[in-house]
Amino acid sequence: MKTPFILLLTLLLYACSSAPPGISYYVLDGPGQPMSAINSNAATVTLASLTLPDYLRQDGLVMQLGPNQLHMSDRHYWAQSMSAGIESVLLKQLNGDNASFQLLSVTDPGVLQSQYQLHIQFFHLLIEQQNAVRLQASYWLTGNDNPSPVLHGHSDISLELTDDGYPHAVAKMHQTLIRFSQQISEDLGTLITENKTH
Template identity: 60%
Template sequence: MKNSHLLLFVLLLSACSSAPTQITYYMLDNPTRTMSAPNNQAPTVTLQSLNLPDYLRQDGLVMRLSNNRLQLSSEHYWAQRIDASIETIMLKQLNHPDASFHLQSITEPLAQQSDYQLHIQIIHLLIEQQNAVRLQARYWVTKSDSHQSLMSANSDIDIQLTADGYEHAVEKMRQALVHFSDEVSKDISTIVK
């Protein structure tokens, strides 16, 4: 009987001494930046596909520890699906009154009436352990009626981390996506008339 009381006491003591895990959620998109009215006279480009690697299709933030080893955080999570966040960032960045084209989501009601289709394959979007944020992607534009490829390009963006912590890394990921959106915009502007 004494042993069972002692065991119960030890279990209660260990339960009291361990702090609960603090879970933090991050938004990749900056909610303070609003979407501006697009140029409705410009040609329309539909974001037809946005493909992500499997390791980004889950809720935990991912850090690359070595060449072939990733760590999935059990305490730091995305507040929404990362593909939805990437799409929102691109729509905000590319749609402005002076844009030479209007980017729309495939989910918009008139998406099937667009002139061009944008396809994006994110190869990597991750935090390099205490070093940088890395974005590698491939993208191409096709004509909607013929699916003929009009251009294709690759992007490889590294942004150095200047502070510790996931919050800083998420801000740098947002910067990488803004930079990527600008690259995509310049390339599309050369072919969309």
């Protein structure tokens, strides 16, 4: 009679020891400093389009294993879409207190009166074999009266990973987006300021 009990106990212990690890969820932009109030005197720019590659339009975090090989995690997921997370970071970073323009989402009031449209295309935003986080993107600005770009820029940002694990990598992704926002802010701010003086 003891043998079946011992066998059952052994199976239960084995099942507990081989249980799959938990699933983790991440956000690119967590709660923090609220967005600044809209400056009515600043030029308005609408984030008209934000394009991501197909591999970033799924839930698993992505790591590059080789030049042409990507790994999609089955235990580490985004809690929101990448496009929503990126847009949230950009809106907070580009709408600082001293900004020379105000960035609006397509759902913001007053978007129809916006003077410029910002278009962003991401080529990569991923972890590179536990060594770095890489952001590659292109952006351009158009005006209401001219569909041709009045400004065009490229960004290639790489930040070294100094710790292991996905939480650290996600924090580095957030930092790359902050740097990307700074580059956009400088380029757009210069153009908009020059246009105001003419």
